């Protein structure tokens with residue numbers, strides 16, 4: 079938060095009043111800053127509560143009406159099992175929607191390994207299927223981690239104060255934590271060095287988030303998969319040769335792509351607060 083909005087370490091009373099009254103002049107930055115501070119500061123939550131009572135009579139009346147209806151229902155319901163709290167924490171990192179996509183990714187890599195191990199393709203000069211698939215392996219899980227079309231809880235998350243790019247990055251990290259070790263194991267079994275696929279894999283992942291800030295992550299991720307399949311996988315299968323983009327000489331280009339992707343993502347991070355067209 080900028081200094082003028084602060085009263086010591088707390089939110090200024092005037093800012094709380096504008097927040098309560100839903101002041102249209104309040105910027106998204108200010109709203110986010112207020113919500114982030116409220117999450118961790120009980121004193122300011124109290125200030126907010128008294129602000130609501132003072133400035134927004136209709137809200138108070140509405141809340142009292144809701145509580146009058148809810149109270150008997152809450153009293154009659156069973157207490158929530160403690161496990162829910164843990165589940166809520168987990169939801170910040172992963173969504174149940176991602177599970178089938180993890181499964182599909184694992185299956186795809188095992189199939190590629192089987193093709194490498196039990197067909198004569200490698201001996202005939204074809205590139206390793208595991209190597210060809212590795213750079214785009216995490217992308218479908220990344221798409222599932224933050225997509226309106228694939229995640230029924232998307233709207234709730236996009237509207238949460240902790241939503242937006244922070245959640246996207248956390249869930250992407252969760253995807254990489256699962257998929258990279260899987261790739262290391264399958265790649266090791268296939269005899270493929272991580273030096274050849276790790277940087278492309280990270281560049282594609284960051285690239286899909288950067289591109290996703292313009293067109294939506296699902297569209298960006300599946301678009302990049304299609305591009306990779308059309309431009310690299312198919313031609314190298316037809317030519318029965320090792321794909322140039324996965325030669326060691328291409329490493330600086332992947333490094334540059336990763337940096338450009340990260341810079342674009344940082345510049346566009348606020349787009350994730352309102353992403354809707356996925």
Ligand SMILES: [Zn+2]
Nearest residue numbers: 088089119122
């Ligand atoms: Zn405070």
